[in-house]
Amino acid sequence: MARTDVQVMLDVKAGDDASFDFLLQKYRSPLVNFLNRMVRDSATAEDLAQEVFLRVYRARKQYTPSAKFTTWLFRIATNVALNSVRDTRHQKMEVSLDAPMDDGDLAPRELPAREMRIDEHMVERARTEIIRRAIWSLPEKQRAAVLLHKYEEMDYIEIGKILDCSEGALKSLLFRAYETLRVQLSPLVSQSAAHRAGEGRPS
Amino acid sequence: MKCEDAGNKLMAYMDRRANPAERNEVDEHLAGCAACRTRLAEFREIWNVLDEVPAVEPSFGFDARVRQRVAAQPQPRRWFGWLGIEPRLAFAAVLLIALTVWVAKMPTSNPGTTATAVAIQQEDFNAIKDLGVLENFDVLTKFDSLSVASASAAPQQEKSQPDEPTAND
Ligand SMILES: [Zn+2]
Numbered sequence: 001m002a003r004t005d006v007q008v009m010l011d012v013k014a015g016d017d018a019s020f021d022f023l024l025q026k027y028r029s030p031l032v033n034f035l036n037r038m039v040r041d042s043a044t045a046e047d048l049a050q051e052v053f054l055r056v057y058r059a060r061k062q063y064t065p066s067a068k069f070t071t072w073l074f075r076i077a078t079n080v081a082l083n084s085v086r087d088t089r090h091q092k093m094e095v096s097l098d099a100p101m102d103d104g105d106l107a108p109r110e111l112p113a114r115e116m117r118i119d120e121h122m123v124e125r126a127r128t129e130i131i132r133r134a135i136w137s138l139p140e141k142q143r144a145a146v147l148l149h150k151y152e153e154m155d156y157i158e159i160g161k162i163l164d165c166s167e168g169a170l171k172s173l174l175f176r177a178y179e180t181l182r183v184q185l186s187p188l189v190s191q192s193a194a195h196r197a198g199e200g201r202p203s
Numbered sequence: 204m205k206c207e208d209a210g211n212k213l214m215a216y217m218d219r220r221a222n223p224a225e226r227n228e229v230d231e232h233l234a235g236c237a238a239c240r241t242r243l244a245e246f247r248e249i250w251n252v253l254d255e256v257p258a259v260e261p262s263f264g265f266d267a268r269v270r271q272r273v274a275a276q277p278q279p280r281r282w283f284g285w286l287g288i289e290p291r292l293a294f295a296a297v298l299l300i301a302l303t304v305w306v307a308k309m310p311t312s313n314p315g316t317t318a319t320a321v322a323i324q325q326e327d328f329n330a331i332k333d334l335g336v337l338e339n340f341d342v343l344t345k346f347d348s349l350s351v352a353s354a355s356a357a358p359q360q361e362k363s364q365p366d367e368p369t370a371n372d
Contacts (some may be wrong), residue, residue, distance in 0.1 A: 189248040
């Protein structure tokens with residue numbers, strides 16, 4: 001019989017280090033990916049993911065299962081990420097390349113103006129970078145909401161608990177976020193359709 | 204339903220997290236609103252575009268680093284830790300107190316105990332005196348040396364029992 005994550009966490013609370021290891025194995029990838037999309041650089045994301053596990057460990061004695069384990073875990077992760085983003089905001093201003101984009105004018109900044117051979121791989125990397133930047137350019141709470149919704153595939157109730165907002169507020173938060181993304185990423189949409197048509201995948 | 208309301212429900216509609224009632228509402232609106240149909244199609248495209256961001260894997264040393272940081276956590280503090288005293292200092296203090304109490308309780312002048320001891324010694328002496336052997340002094344001295352010899356042999360006997368299990372391990 002499989003233990004739920006809440007039961008596993010209760011075992012961690014009781015002093016079982018193997019259970020902590022189990023949670024580490026299970027959630028390291030989701031956390032690193034979530035934080036990698038929340039903050040700008042991957043080294044920071046890894047450091048923050050470790051910080052999340054450390055906080056889980058530190059809080060083990062006080063752990064009471066009042067919600068789904070993932071709700072608790074991603075609440076910690078979101079707090080850690082938001083604190084980090086706020087702490088490093090001033091550093092962002094210093095590097096103009098890293099500045100968040102505020103309009104839909106994406107392609108000229110990403111692709112070199114002078115003529116050169118652009119292979120498929122480069123195009124793909126450029127596209128990925130444009131998408132990343134569009135996500136990073138969202139206000140923090142909207143960004144967290146999109147990441148939990150799109151990549152962690154959580155339901156509205158759980159995301160609402162993580163971000164401390166009602167279901168209605170969350171829906172409008174998500175709508176605004178996806179509206180921004182729709183405008184910013186519209187240059188990629190037509191390319192995306194062509195890209196997929198070229199690969200013979202159904203659109 | 205207004206376009207704004209439909210918009211808020213469009214996400215749930217698209218990601219299939221909307222309940223059937225909500226889906227029907229949105230379906231009805233979409234049937235009569237080309238703008239929202241276009242918006243839905245664009246949302247679907249964006250949804251697909253977002254899938255292009257590849258997932259990353261934690262670096263090789265990730266787990267080890269977490270375990271290292273967990274191990275570096277201070278252990279739950281004991282009572283002397285709670286008092287803010289260093290363990291060795293606390294131990295020294297406890298030892299000093301014990302020593303003081305022990306010295307204070309030393310039987311420097313305890314007439315009751317001494318009298319009892321003397322009485323017992325006298326009793327033993329009387330018992331020995333009654334033994335016939337004691338009348339021969341030679342036997343007594345020889346007996347003494349025998350007892351000394353057997354006493355000194357005893358520890359060696361103990362040592363020659365290596366098979367005794369060491370239960371305390
Ligand atoms: Zn409409």
